[in-house]
Amino acid sequence: MPSIKDVASLAGVGVGTVSRVINNHSNVTPESIKKVNDAIKQLNYIPNEVARNFKMQKSNMVALLLPSIWHPFFSEMAFYIEDQLDQHGYKLMLCNSGGRPDKEVYYLDMFYQNKVAGIIGLTYNDIEENVNTDIPFISIDRHIGTKITCVTSDNYEGGRMAVSELIKAGVKKAAYLGITSFGYSEVILRKNGFIDEANRHGIEHVTFEENSDVYNDDVFFEQFFEKHGDVDGIFANTDILAAKYIKKAREKGLKVPEDVKVIGYDGIQDNDLFHPILTTIRQPVEEMARMSVDLLLRKIEGEELEQMIYRVPIKYREGETT
């Protein structure tokens, strides 16, 4: 396979000139451009990334596997991940799994076939046996096996903080509302933090959860109001669930925040144009994205990471619902 040096030598110019011609830089004379292009043609030199990757057997493509880019939390995450990868010369391949395990496995196979440089995954299914640990993998919010580094927000502290803020707002009986997914996810720590802090303060509290596979809005809230109609404070494990609660509570004639205070988790609202503006535990999406990329690049370079789980501090953000 001819090299860039062969091209330079045949064209009678320096390697830098060849590179400038290939990359369409402006400061090259028309003569040099012609000489280089003639040499490229004569040698059948292929100056593109595909050839480079083939030669070096490496790719600068990082795969991002997530349930759906259409969700505001994931699209914000993807935005920062792409930005950070680009700063390090990597590109982002976007893959929406729809949360379906078969599609997650399908994409993982595809990544191994294509020898991506690394993977950042937000997965919520039991795909542990399909994760090939030869390719650097960073999981967000989810432990997958013992070789996969996980980046997450400080979920436990978030749950703890939510209870503490509900109590400050005068809540006497608090409920944790959760939609849970298969397998162990870091998200469960939001509940643990909620329970521990409620116990520490000795306030009455309940937890109410449903698995995402069978979750249904109407059934979930109907049963919740039937069983726990007397709570005056809600910590929902996502902002969307908090907003759904508020809609259903209003239909029941409950006022938020007068009758019930509500705190969500994520911080998906990035403007003050749509209401209610949720009081929430804000995930540090930008920091999580940057940390995921930094750790992935360290893995790609062969470094051993010192931790299995990296937890990024969360922030309480007051809105209109407490």
Next chain:
Amino acid sequence: MPSIKDVASLAGVGVGTVSRVINNHSNVTPESIKKVNDAIKQLNYIPNEVARNFKMQKSNMVALLLPSIWHPFFSEMAFYIEDQLDQHGYKLMLCNSGGRPDKEVYYLDMFYQNKVAGIIGLTYNDIEENVNTDIPFISIDRHIGTKITCVTSDNYEGGRMAVSELIKAGVKKAAYLGITSFGYSEVILRKNGFIDEANRHGIEHVTFEENSDVYNDDVFFEQFFEKHGDVDGIFANTDILAAKYIKKAREKGLKVPEDVKVIGYDGIQDNDLFHPILTTIRQPVEEMARMSVDLLLRKIEGEELEQMIYRVPIKYREGETT
């Protein structure tokens, strides 16, 4: 370079068996797996996509260039584009330009270097001279030169429909609010449709616009209310601009929809949890995404397309603001 046939021949199996081993299919005997893997090792056969691409000099990567995946309109678009590409065996490379021309040009150069199979672009800057027509390109919402096919919603009809609905709702004086970008964008037809339909009905109307480079929320609306405080109907050229208007109008003591009716464009709200639910001209995002991919694939296969611009019908969607 050894081929899959060489591997099959050395292993004493069929090419199909080699392919199944490479692709980790289940119906292969352990003996075959061993034989194939030994042959692969002995021949130093590289069965991955990088090698395949090198050989065929083609890539199955399509680049999506957009201002920011973090915007709900773009993330919905990206979701459907990725889904459609995946169904045809193509992958999506995601690139956020931040709307900056230098970054758009930088990404375009990168695409040409990497020989992507095609590009779907949502660009709002004057990058015409940087678009290399050797690579199939579909532009969404924007004409770029004479060789670039454009897919867009029926913006003119959207503007027309907005006025017609404002009139039905009782509006006597309507305003078009727009943030405009450099160069010719299809978005300008929203205004043309607005003007033509307002003239056709003979209702009083004004247009009020600012260029995105100098646009500032406070200044824009302060000047608008000063000059046109008497309008009772607004057609804003995006949903976000409509929502900003509503916020500012409420600060001025105006009630929506009682005092002023407001219609946006895009249809970014995909749930009824956050208010106001905007009355809007809904872009057919899924259809636009599918059409963009279909046209791109036809271009990749060397087909000549019959049109330069493909306009997809829009829909009026009533919310709480008219």
